[in-house]
Amino acid sequence: MRADARKNRDHLLTVAGAAIGEQGVDVSMRDIARRADVGLATLLRHFPTREALLDALLHTSFDELTAKASALETDDSPGDALVSWLRDCVGWTTEYRGAVVLMAAAIADPESALHASCVTLRAAGARLLTRAQAAGLARADIDGDDLFALVEALAWIGDQRALSPRADHLFDVVAGAILTSTASGDAEGGTRS
Incomplete structure (x- = not known):
């Protein structure tokens, strides 16, 4: 260019x-x-398209979150790594109001300009989840699709003016539900603000 x-x-x-x-x-x-x-x-x-613009705008952030997930894959505590990445991912998705709605649609639409970036981000989170599950620190009945949907749901809450004051508390509730009872006590202590 x-x-x-x-x-x-x-x-x-x-x-x-x-x-x-x-x-x-x-x-x-x-x-x-x-x-x-x-x-x-x-x-x-x-x-x-609007999606092409959003993909270009968000590309750096997608890359940073993917790189952070890769770095966290060697963290001593897989549960803490998962929660840390999840918190960053949710925080980032609320930077541009409404982006999460487009991301939710794009993940299921291979023709979307955002599809590849969303798939890569979902895979990064899924690797952290799988690692925490293997260590017995995360529920075994969720997968990367569920995790991505939870990011979307938590970001949506942050986008809603009436609900945003509860966003941090609800993040902690969801993080505690993802982690097993052994890890959730640690996560609650580590993620509460």
């Missing part, structure tokens, strides 16, 4: 990030283009 095209793309991402952070993922593409002082056609040339 040429330097000027890269600069324009980065500018669009910066503006889109601010707009989505303020108004959520339903902000119109036309509003993003207007804020970026470009035509809608220019925005659509770089990002033909």
Whole structure:
């Protein structure tokens, strides 16, 4: 990509990030283009769909969460590693209001621009879950799909103004339900704010 095209793309991402952070993922593409002082056609040339824009915007965060999961795979406490990653993942998904709704749809839609990133993120969490299960520290009756759904549910709670004050408490409740009784006492002590 040429330097000027890269600069324009980065500018669009910066503006889109601010707009989505303020108004959520339903902000119109036309509003993003207007804020970026470009035509809608220019925005659509770089990002033909809202999902393509969101994928480009969130790509770095997806990569960071995946890398964190890989690093946590060697942590001495698989239960703590799982809860730490889960907390970071939920916290990140609330950065852009409404992104979790698109992520939930994208995980089941191979045609979605967000699909590959969501699948990679789900697999990273599933590895941490499997490790905690192998150590007897997490419930055996959940899998990576369940974990991803719990991230989505907890992020949705954080997106709701009326519920967001309860988000940390509910995270602790869910984390305690994921971990076995042996680990949940440790997790409650370690995750309460």
